Amino acid sequence: MKEEEIHQFIRSRRSIRDFTNQDIKDEILTKIIETACYAPSASNQQDWNFIVIKQPEAKQKLSDMVKSAWEEKLKTSDVDYVTDEFKNYVNNFYWFSRAPILIIATVKKTESFMEHWLGLEISEKVGGKNISGAFAVQNLMLASLAENIGTCCLTGPLLAEKDIKEFLNISKRNSILCFIAMGYIKSMPPLPERKNLEKIIRYYL
Numbered sequence: 001m002k003e004e005e006i007h008q009f010i011r012s013r014r015s016i017r018d019f020t021n022q023d024i025k026d027e028i029l030t031k032i033i034e035t036a037c038y039a040p041s042a043s044n045q046q047d048w049n050f051i052v053i054k055q056p057e058a059k060q061k062l063s064d065m066v067k068s069a070w071e072e073k074l075k076t077s078d079v080d081y082v083t084d085e086f087k088n089y090v091n092n093f094y095w096f097s098r099a100p101i102l103i104i105a106t107v108k109k110t111e112s113f114m115e116h117w118l119g120l121e122i123s124e125k126v127g128g129k130n131i132s133g134a135f136a137v138q139n140l141m142l143a144s145l146a147e148n149i150g151t152c153c154l155t156g157p158l159l160a161e162k163d164i165k166e167f168l169n170i171s172k173r174n175s176i177l178c179f180i181a182m183g184y185i186k187s188m189p190p191l192p193e194r195k196n197l198e199k200i201i202r203y204y205l
C-alpha cells in the first residue's frame with residue numbers, strides 16, 4: 001500500500017450502524033482480534049480483553065439493560081438541561097443488539113498500590129490502561145475495515161456498567177472500556193464534518 005492509500009484507508013472508516021446478516025467467519029474474527037493486539041500498550045502490559053457475543057438473547061438482554069438504565073436516569077433527572085433532543089439521543093445507546101457481533105472491550109483497572117500512592121485520576125493517566133485499550137480498539141476497527149466489516153464503538157451503554165459486569169461475569173479488577181458493534185456493511189453513512197486544524201493544533205515552533 002502506498003502512503004496516500006494508507007491515509008485514504010484510515011480516513012474511509014465510518015461508524016457503521018446498518019449491517020447485513022452475513023455471518024463473520026470465526027477465522028476472520030480471530031485474525032481481526034489478533035491484529036488488534038498489535039497495538040502499543042503501557043509497559044507492554046496488553047491489559048485488554050474482548051468478550052465476543054453472537055447469541056441474540058444475550059445481545060437483547062444487554063440492550064434492554066442499557067435502555068432501562070437510561071430511562072431510569074431520564075425519569076429521575078431533575079436538571080433542566082436534559083433537553084428533548086438528548087432524550088432522543090439516548091436511542092443511540094442501545095441499538096447495538098441488531099449488529100451480528102457485539103464485542104465488549106474490557107481493561108484491567110489500575111493497580112491498587114498506584115491508586116493509593118498517586119490518587120485515582122493521576123494513577124489512571126500514568127497507568128495508561130484505558131488509552132492502551134483504546135489503541136487496541138482502533139486497531140480492531142481498522143482491521144475489520146480491511147475485511148470489509150463495519151464497526152461502531154459505543155460508550156453510551158456504560159451507564160449500565162454495573163449490571164452488565166454482573167450479567168457477563170466480569171471481575172471487579174476489570175472495567176468496561178466500550179462496546180463495539182460489528183458486521184458486514186449494509187449502508188455507509190456520510191462523513192461527519194471534521195474540525196478545522198486551526199481549531200485543534202497549537203504550535204510552539
Ligand SMILES: Cc1cc2nc3c(=O)[nH]c(=O)nc-3n(C[C@H](O)[C@H](O)[C@H](O)COP(=O)(O)O)c2cc1C
Nearest residue numbers: 013014015016092093152153154155156157178192
Ligand atoms: C469513545 C466513543 C464513544 C462512542 N459512543 C457511541 C454511542 O454510544 N453510540 C453510537 O451510536 N455511536 C457512538 N460513537 C460513534 C461516534 O458517534 C462517531 O465516531 C462519530 O460520530 C464520528 O463518526 P465516524 O466514526 O463515522 O467518523 C462513539 C465513538 C467513540 C470514539
